[in-house]
Amino acid sequence: MRAFVPDYELVTKGSLQETLKTLSQEPKIWKVFAGGTDLMVLFEAGKLKHHRFLNLAPFSELRKIQVEKDFVQIGSLCTYSDIQSHPVIQNEFPLLVRSGWVTGAKAIQNRGTIGGNIANASPAADTPPSLLAYGAQIELQSEKGSRILDYTQFHLEYKKTALLENEIISSVRIPRNQGWTHHYYRKVGTRAFQSISKVALSVAARVEADQVLNFHLGLASVAPFPMLALDLEKNILHQKLRLVDSEKVSQSFSNLLSPIDDVRSTAAYRKAVAKNLVAHLIEILGKPPGIYLES
Amino acid sequence: MQHKISFEVNGKPVTVEAHSMERLLDVLRESLHLTGTKEGCGEGECGACSVFLDGELVNSCLIPVSQVLNRKILTIEGLSKEGGLHPVQKSFLQHGGAQCGICTPGMVMAAVSLLEKNKNPSRDEIKEALAGNLCRCTGYMKIFDSVEKAVKP
Numbered sequence: 196m197r198a199f200v201p202d203y204e205l206v207t208k209g210s211l212q213e214t215l216k217t218l219s220q221e222p223k224i225w226k227v228f229a230g231g232t233d234l235m236v237l238f239e240a241g242k243l244k245h246h247r248f249l250n251l252a253p254f255s256e257l258r259k260i261q262v263e264k265d266f267v268q269i270g271s272l273c274t275y276s277d278i279q280s281h282p283v284i285q286n287e288f289p290l291l292v293r294s295g296w297v298t299g300a301k302a303i304q305n306r307g308t309i310g311g312n313i314a315n316a317s318p319a320a321d322t323p324p325s326l327l328a329y330g331a332q333i334e335l336q337s338e339k340g341s342r343i344l345d346y347t348q349f350h351l352e353y354k355k356t357a358l359l360e361n362e363i364i365s366s367v368r369i370p371r372n373q374g375w376t377h378h379y380y381r382k383v384g385t386r387a388f389q390s391i392s393k394v395a396l397s398v399a400a401r402v403e404a405d406q407v408l409n410f411h412l413g414l415a416s417v418a419p420f421p422m423l424a425l426d427l428e429k430n431i432l433h434q435k436l437r438l439v440d441s442e443k444v445s446q447s448f449s450n451l452l453s454p455i456d457d458v459r460s461t462a463a464y465r466k467a468v469a470k471n472l473v474a475h476l477i478e479i480l481g482k483p484p485g486i487y488l489e490s
Numbered sequence: 491m492q493h494k495i496s497f498e499v500n501g502k503p504v505t506v507e508a509h510s511m512e513r514l515l516d517v518l519r520e521s522l523h524l525t526g527t528k529e530g531c532g533e534g535e536c537g538a539c540s541v542f543l544d545g546e547l548v549n550s551c552l553i554p555v556s557q558v559l560n561r562k563i564l565t566i567e568g569l570s571k572e573g574g575l576h577p578v579q580k581s582f583l584q585h586g587g588a589q590c591g592i593c594t595p596g597m598v599m600a601a602v603s604l605l606e607k608n609k610n611p612s613r614d615e616i617k618e619a620l621a622g623n624l625c626r627c628t629g630y631m632k633i634f635d636s637v638e639k640a641v642k643p
Contacts, residue, residue, distance in 0.1 A: 201491075203511040205556050228554075235552040236533045238511065248511075252557050276546070300622025301600065303534055305546040306553070388621035389535055 196241040203238070207250040211257070212338070214249050215363065219338040222360035225249050229272055232299070232307040233315045257310070257365060260284070266368040268334075271310025275322075276301075278309060288369055289486045290325040290397045293380045297321055300388040310364040313346075316354045316420060319459075321382065323350075323421030324397035324413030329369045336365035343368070350420035373409065375399045376484035381472050382415075385459075392416045393460035394468045402480050405436045412476075417454040417465050426451055427473065436481050445473035497558045499524070500568025510556040515539045517555045518565060526566035526595050530624065537623030540596040541565050547603040549622075566595035569602065578602050578640045587636030589627035597623050601637045610641060 205228055208214040218225050228234060228248035237243040251257060251272060258272040262283045269278065275295035278284055285292055298304060298312070298321040312322045313333065323346075331346040335358060346367070349357050358364065379398040384390035394416050401409035410431050412424040427448045431439060449470035454462040479487050496505040499522060506521045518524045518541070530538030532551050539550040542564035569576040578601050581587065588594040597620060604611055604619035611619065616637045617630075625633060 198511075200509045200512050203509070204491075205510040205554050207556065207559070231552050231554060231557070232534060232549075235513070235554070239513070239532045239551065250557060299534065300537070301603070301619060302537060302540055302547045302549045302622050303552075305543075306548050388618070 198238050198241045198243060203243070203246050203248075205248045205250050207253060211251075211254040214251065214254070215336065215338040215361075217249060218363070219361040227251050227363050229311040229314075230274065230306045230308040232303050233311060233317075251363065263371075265372070266332075266370050268366050268368050269309055270366050271313075271364045272308050273310075275299075275304035275307055275309070279304070287371060288325070288329055289378050289488065290328055290380050290399065291322065291369070293488045294321040294325040294382075294395075294397060297382050297384075297387065303389075309367060313349070313367070314356070314358065314364055316350060316356050318353065318418060318420050319391050319395075319416045320421060321392065321395065321415065324395055324415045325380070326367060326369070327413030327421060327423050328397040328399040328411045329375075330373065330399075330411060331370075332368045333364060334366040334368065335359070335362045337362045341365060347423060350422065353419035355420075373399070374401045375409070376402050377480055377482075377487065378485075379476055379479055379487045381475075381489050383468055383472070391459060394454075394465050394472065396469070396472050396476065398476060400480055402436065402484070405481070407431050407434055407436065407480065412473075414452075414469075416459075417452040417469050419453065424448060424451075431477075431480075436477070439477055441474050441477045444477065445470045448473045493556070495555055495559055497560060498562045500564060506555070508555045511554045513551055514541070514553040514555050514558055514563070515550040518550060518563070524565050524567050528592050528595055530592065530596075535622075535624065536593070537596040537600060537620075538593050540599040540623065542599065542603065545606075547600055566598060569598065576602065578605065578637065581640035581643070582633075582636045585636040585639055586632045587628070589625075593623060593625040593627075597625065597633055601640065604637070605641060611637075613638065 226245050229251045257270045259270045260281050261268045275298050278295045279292050312320050326346050332343050333346050377400040382392045382395040384392045397413040399411050430444050449466045454465035456462050492507045518527050528538040530536035534549045534552045541550045578598050600620050600623050
């Protein structure tokens with residue numbers, strides 16, 4: 196059933212600081228609202244439990260992409276389209292561009308924000324695996340100031356995050372110059388666009404002389420929240436690729452996953468596909484440096 | 491509580507009385523009687539409600555009206571200039587790009603958005619640009635043809 200519109204309130208304050216102050220003074224009452232591409236779906240379905248929101252959209256200070264020497268800082272209100280069209284992100288972080296490109300379709304990409312994608316904390320979200328793969332940090336801001344957290348520390352349980360009630364996500368920082376040689380992205384869904392993944396992997400690796408020197412694999416839809424495949428990392432890091440037992444490593448990776456049966460797929464299918472993808476990935480890591488994007 | 495919210499629609503200033511979370515789609519159709527913009531799924535999947543917000547293609551079903559304060563909206567009604575149809579609209583008419591017509595305004599808006607950025611799109615680029623617009627009648631081929639022939643008649 197549709198929501199009863201007069202029960203809801205979306206308030207725009209005069210400044211970001213004023214917004215943070217209200218959030219601080221009445222933390223249980225208010226939540227923030229950005230592009231609305233997740234919240235409005237719940238609203239229309241009559242499932243949006245929270246009723247009072249503070250509008251972040253007008254605050255352009257949250258919609259900047261800054262290129263620093265050691266990292267690129269992406270404001271939380273940057274849309275998937277903003278990210279896809281930024282030349283430095285295109286050059287250095289193709290996984291992030293790709294995960295923005297497979298999120299919804301153009302009209303969603305023009306509106307949905309990276310901060311919203313993170314805060315919504317869906318296990319199936321498209322950009323979090325790429326942020327994990329590139330070792331992103333996340334900046335959380337409150338009235339009092341801001342703190343930086345490794346993104347790996349942000350998601351705690353299904354839909355539960357380290358964000359405090361008086362905080363907003365203000366930006367993400369992606370470290371530059373990490374020497375990534377291989378970028379691999381694979382989203383398995385029912386179609387290329389407007390589809391929520393059954394399984395998605397985003398991988399950044401540094402391979403030299405057949406040896407894996409650095410490796411991060413971010414996962415979606417096979418665990419209760421976006422996470423790195425740390426066990427696989429252990430099995431691959433500092434190994435000679437030609438000596439890696441692909442069958443064994445991909446099977447042990449798959450065994451550790453905890454996908455669910457739902458309307459989009461079954462747990463068994465997700466495990467089988469994830470295993471096959473990792474076997475394929477190991478093959479790709481043996482190939483010349485490059486950007487390997489498939490969907 | 492209702493608020494007065496002012497913005498621009500198809501080049502003209504408007505002020506509506508609305509609840510802050512009312513969907514832009516409903517305000518366009520019910521308060522402003524611009525019924526060219528259609529409701530399909532109501533959850534950002536089908537693209538029937540596509541309009542431009544400050545020149546960018548968006549789903550009006552996912553936008554609370556208070557977020558368009560002082561901004562510019564273009565709907566399908568605003569595409570035609572001086573009584574003449576937009577070239578994309580003409581091409582849809584000429585090449586059978588519409589059947590039941592519910593998806594058509596959204597398809598046209600998505601196609602216009604593409605052609606503003608890319609004057610000579612390939613078939614694949616057309617498919618990608620229209621990927622957020624669903625049609626249950628045409629099977630899409632005549633829609634893709636219509637967009638293609640809008641630039642290469």
